[in-house]
Amino acid sequence: MARVLVVDDTDNIRNLIVMNLTLEGFEVVTAVDGLDALEKVVDAAPDVITLDVVMPRLDGFKTAERLRADPRTRHIPIAMVSASAQASDLRRGTETGVDAYVTKPFDPDELVRVVRGLAETGRSPVPDSPA
Structure with missing residues (x-):
């Protein structure tokens, strides 16, 4: 079962994404903004992250940059x-x-299809751990 970290500052949107992914068998962890996501991501060990752009404290683009910079x-x-x-x-x-x-307002089926595709094939190889 794939685990997804859902990051969105709007409760209704976050809950809608969680509901749709949960109904399709995904395990879901949530974060309310980019900083919250960065604090949770290593322990949550998600297979996919869904990320809003406009959020307080740390927006989605800066969050993505930090995620990509961290081995x-x-x-x-x-x-x-x-x-x-x-x-x-x-x-x-x-x-x-x-x-x-995925553009809001989103089609729930499209969101699930995108997340499932990333969980199955979108992962880059895990980098080697330092010895």
Whole structure:
């Protein structure tokens, strides 16, 4: 069973994502913003992260940059789930190493399909641990 870290500062959206993923058999851990996600990610050991862009304290792009910079988390696939879907947002997502982009309001089936695809095939090889 794949584990997903769902990061969104809006309770209703976070709960909707959790409900849809849970119904499809995913184990879900949540975070309320980027800093909360960075505090939880190593212990949660998710197979996929869904990440909102506009959040207090640390936005999704900066969170993704920090996840990609950390050898312990750089291999985890990230799906941005955001209403911020201008061409510049998509480009910035690609530049920060985001693996998929789902636009809010999202189709729950599309979200599940994207997360399942990342859980099954989107993972980069786990980096070697330092000896």
